[in-house]
Amino acid sequence: MKKFILTLLATVATVSVAYVAPKQESDGGTKDEEKKEMSMQDIVIRDLMSPVRRGQARSGGATVDVYYVPGSGLEFYFNPDYLLGTVTIDVTDASGASIATRSCNTDTEPSVCLPVVLTTDNSYSIRIVGPDYEGVGTIL
Structure with a gap:
């Protein structure tokens, strides 16, 4: 009976210490110190110098569309209506x-993907x- 009680107390003490100790990450830092990656985001590019148009416009879209995709990077899509x-x-x-x-x-x-x-x-x-x-844009 004493062995059972001692084993039970040792198990409870071990579990309690495991829950109280801070969670350690593989690099040695705590989870709170990690830098968080941005989520998917559409980035507005403002034209500072107007591009040359190629014939009649096929679409009214932006000159350059930019998106941030986590795990992939920055994706740039150039409008074919402009000669860049x-x-x-x-x-x-x-x-x-x-x-x-x-x-x-x-x-x-x-x-293009960066x-x-x-x-x-x-x-x-x-x-x-x-x-x-x-063109210029800002990501906050």
Whole structure:
């Protein structure tokens, strides 16, 4: 009977300590200290320099559509109604440090994906520059 009671008390004490101790993550930090990744988001790009139109417009859409997709990154879709040619995409964080840069020819690449992870504890800027186009956007 004593063995049973001692075993029961030891089990209760072990379980109690397990519930009171903070949950540790694999990197040694607690769950509260983790940076949270942003959820899917539509990002508005404001045209600073108007692009050249290709003939009559087929749609009234934006020049560039940008979406943040967690696990994938930033997805850029270039409107085929505009002649943008080769553009450079630059993504910077709040400190002004570039976190991703890519050049692409929008005539042959109508969509581009930049594999980046954006967190909720930072803000980001996007700048798209070409010979006849410039657009900017902010991700908060």
